[in-house]
Amino acid sequence: MKTLAKEMLEGLLRDISRKALVYCPQRNERGDLLLLPLGEGTTDGCIGKTPISAKICLFPQIEDVVMFAGDGISKVTDGRETVVFGVRPCDMRGIVFMDRFMSRDNLVDPHYFARREAMTCMVVACNEPPSETCFCTATGKRPFLTATHYDVQFFDAGDYFIALAGSKKGNRILEDRHFKAAAEKDIEKVKRIKENSSAAGMAAGELEDAIKKLAEDRVDGLFWEKLALRCIKCGGCAYVCPTCTCYNVQDYPFEFGYRRCRSWDSCLFSGFTRETSGHNPRATQGARLARRYEHKLKYDLMKYHEIGCVGCGRCSDVCPVGLGAIEIVREIALMP
Amino acid sequence: MGAENLKAAPVDLMFQPHPARIVRVLPQMEGHRLFQLRFVDDDAMLLFSHGPGQFVEVGIPGVGEAPISLSSPPTRQGIVEICVREAGLVTSALFRMNKGDQVALRGPFGRGFSTDLFKGHDLLLVAGGLGLAPLRSLLWTILDNRSEYGKLVLMYGSRSPDDVLFKYELLSLMNRADMQYLLSVDKDDEGIWRQYVGVVTGLFEKVELDPGNTYCALCGPPIMYRFVIREILKKKISPKRIFVSLERMMKCGVGKCGHCAIGQYYCCTDGPVFNYDEIRDVKEAL
Numbered sequence: 001m002k003t004l005a006k007e008m009l010e011g012l013l014r015d016i017s018r019k020a021l022v023y024c025p026q027r028n029e030r031g032d033l034l035l036l037p038l039g040e041g042t043t044d045g046c047i048g049k050t051p052i053s054a055k056i057c058l059f060p061q062i063e064d065v066v067m068f069a070g071d072g073i074s075k076v077t078d079g080r081e082t083v084v085f086g087v088r089p090c091d092m093r094g095i096v097f098m099d100r101f102m103s104r105d106n107l108v109d110p111h112y113f114a115r116r117e118a119m120t121c122m123v124v125a126c127n128e129p130p131s132e133t134c135f136c137t138a139t140g141k142r143p144f145l146t147a148t149h150y151d152v153q154f155f156d157a158g159d160y161f162i163a164l165a166g167s168k169k170g171n172r173i174l175e176d177r178h179f180k181a182a183a184e185k186d187i188e189k190v191k192r193i194k195e196n197s198s199a200a201g202m203a204a205g206e207l208e209d210a211i212k213k214l215a216e217d218r219v220d221g222l223f224w225e226k227l228a229l230r231c232i233k234c235g236g237c238a239y240v241c242p243t244c245t246c247y248n249v250q251d252y253p254f255e256f257g258y259r260r261c262r263s264w265d266s267c268l269f270s271g272f273t274r275e276t277s278g279h280n281p282r283a284t285q286g287a288r289l290a291r292r293y294e295h296k297l298k299y300d301l302m303k304y305h306e307i308g309c310v311g312c313g314r315c316s317d318v319c320p321v322g323l324g325a326i327e328i329v330r331e332i333a334l335m336p
Numbered sequence: 337m338g339a340e341n342l343k344a345a346p347v348d349l350m351f352q353p354h355p356a357r358i359v360r361v362l363p364q365m366e367g368h369r370l371f372q373l374r375f376v377d378d379d380a381m382l383l384f385s386h387g388p389g390q391f392v393e394v395g396i397p398g399v400g401e402a403p404i405s406l407s408s409p410p411t412r413q414g415i416v417e418i419c420v421r422e423a424g425l426v427t428s429a430l431f432r433m434n435k436g437d438q439v440a441l442r443g444p445f446g447r448g449f450s451t452d453l454f455k456g457h458d459l460l461l462v463a464g465g466l467g468l469a470p471l472r473s474l475l476w477t478i479l480d481n482r483s484e485y486g487k488l489v490l491m492y493g494s495r496s497p498d499d500v501l502f503k504y505e506l507l508s509l510m511n512r513a514d515m516q517y518l519l520s521v522d523k524d525d526e527g528i529w530r531q532y533v534g535v536v537t538g539l540f541e542k543v544e545l546d547p548g549n550t551y552c553a554l555c556g557p558p559i560m561y562r563f564v565i566r567e568i569l570k571k572k573i574s575p576k577r578i579f580v581s582l583e584r585m586m587k588c589g590v591g592k593c594g595h596c597a598i599g600q601y602y603c604c605t606d607g608p609v610f611n612y613d614e615i616r617d618v619k620e621a622l
């Protein structure tokens with residue numbers, strides 16, 4: 001356990017950035033708080049819930065997967081050392097979720113794991129929920145990590161952070177000159193922070209009720225069709241979600257041949273399942289909206305004994321028509 | 337950014353496309369061709385071993401990839417056969433290619449038909465249209481080891497006499513005493529068809545099946561399943577003995593891109609061949 005004075009944070013990140021690509025929450029020129037490479041925005045405490053989670057550092061919006069140059073074919077992987085500061089506990093749970101998905105059934109995604117193995121996650125626990133849409137506590141979790149999936153976890157103790165390492169990589173970070181030894185009282189402080197933190201964007205009972213109704217197939221097609229009338233098919237809910245990993249694949253020319261790229265896709269798009277013949281096994285927008293929530297709240301539970309929603313509330317933040325997880329769960333819970 | 341070179345890396349046939357040469361192109365009916373392919377790299381060819389019902393991702397640089405069933409049986413190694421219908425971008429680009437041209441292959445993918453389970457039992461194969469492509473792989477797996485299986489019936493439904501795939505190859509099966517081959521065409525405007533005219537379900541009157549000993553393997557358009565399964569169940573065969581091959585939009589073949597999801601399953605890794613009993617109640621499956 002170490003401590004870090006808040007004014008030392010930037011110095012720490014600059015130290016790390018000599019050897020690795022550092023991401024942290026920064027403000028762009030319009031004032032949006034985004035997870036950007038250090039120096040691409042203005043650091044402003046480097047803390048907050050960014051609209052897109054740390055997923056973007058592992059599974060970027062678009063990435064090359066294969067290169068075709070002449071007769072040569074090569075697989076492209078990116079293993080640059082990357083350190084991310086300001087990963088939210090929910091983001092980290094999303095990453096752990098992706099780790100399992102990206103390696104399930106011995107099909108280990110080489111592009112994802114090249115990045116993952118080169119990534120160090122510095123999580124910042126939430127004393128207070130960073131936004132009113134946070135509902136990790138409703139999913140049965142807390143706004144900090146208990147299992148050591150993180151490399152370092154920071155607790156905000158006012159004018160300084162208390163930092164705990166969860167891995168060898170984390171231990172190495174804590175060796176940086178900016179850290180100081182922690183005192184006895186810091187153990188007590190962490191305990192108090194943990195006790196007092198919660199996130200209340202959704203009542204736990206609502207989520208349980210919705211999960212139960214979905215498991216029992218009590219939510220019918222009409223329910224979804226009515227809600228989906230509002231959906232403008234922007235795909236935003238999937239893009240911002242820390243556990244959504246669906247992608248499309250497309251080839252693009254470059255000076256020596258072609259690059260095969262994968263980019264974020266969304267099950268809310270009608271073309272997502274439409275086959276060349278025009279046949280579409282998921283034919284309506286209601287069926288597509290249902291898919292998003294059944295996948296997370298029903299099928300993931302069946303497969304992994306854990307729902308595929310980490311309660312970050314980002315889909316509710318971003319959906320322009322109020323069809324995020326919070327609203328959907330509430331609608332289902334209100335059903336008779 | 338590190339581009340891992342193909343030659344230095346261990347052979348990865350799942351995420352890394354490998355160059356394969358078109359050895360032969362055999363035109364079938366209008367808009368359908370059989371391509372014989374061989375990996376350029378002998379290591380890749382040696383490593384490639386598939387079961388009937390599995391598929392490959394056929395890639396053309398600059399155009400994309402498409403999932404295509406393996407049409408050749410695992411009993412005949414050294415060559416990869418695929419039967420392709422010209423549909424969209426990738427398949428049209430493939431149709432512009434000739435003997436000697438190169439494609440980029442990944443695979444084999446998915447779960448196919450379990451020949452271990454089928455051994456020692458009677459088998460009913462029902463194909464509709466292009467659904468014959470994967471079932472041809474199963475058919476020849478059985479015929480190449482004929483003594484290991486019981487009675488064999490193949491039912492194949494086409495739209496018209498001009499739409500019969502593998503016409504001549506299948507003609508040779510007509511005279512075999514160790515199997516029953518039944519063909520149907522939906523319509524025969526010219527009146528030249530000597531066999532059954534009507535939908536494939538009509539063929540069920542002509543067969544005797546032992547419900548306790550028969551496994552069924554189906555591949556065809558979605559509409560076919562509903563009617564064929566009804567006929568099979570009428571014959572008192574248990575849903576557990578029925579296997580269906582499903583088609584879904586696919587991008588990766590390795591259970592990652594999400595396009596092929598059916599309920600809690602992924603068609604590319606849990607299928608494309610599913611046990612009917614396991615998926616009959618799964619939303620959007622059939």
Ligand SMILES: Cc1cc2nc3c(=O)[nH]c(=O)nc-3n(C[C@H](O)[C@H](O)[C@H](O)COP(=O)(O)OP(=O)(O)OC[C@H]3O[C@@H](n4cnc5c(N)ncnc54)[C@H](O)[C@@H]3O)c2cc1C
Pocket residue numbers: 274275276277391400401402403404405406418419420421422423424425426427428466469470582583584585586587608
């Ligand atoms: C398991 C499986 C086995 C198949 N076996 C055969 C076969 O043996 N012979 C054959 O001719 N066709 C087969 N198909 C259908 C074939 O994959 C599509 O016709 C093909 O993908 C169309 O691609 P395109 O680029 O020509 O068309 P486009 O319309 O340009 O399609 C673009 C992309 O969308 C995806 N896509 C579109 N339609 C389908 C579809 N029906 N299924 C899956 N992905 C699709 C593919 O990634 C394709 O590259 C099979 C499909 C699946 C899922």
Ligand code: SF4
Pocket residue numbers: 237240241242243244296308309310311312313314315316324325
């Ligand atoms: S479904 Fe919504 S609330 Fe749940 S993890 Fe995804 S973006 Fe966050």
Ligand code: SF4
Pocket residue numbers: 230231232233234235236237238268318319320321322323324
């Ligand atoms: S964010 Fe809202 S409007 Fe956009 S696709 Fe998702 S549900 Fe539809």
Ligand code: FES
Pocket residue numbers: 585586587588589590591592593594595596597602603604605
């Ligand atoms: S094709 Fe990508 S998940 Fe099945």
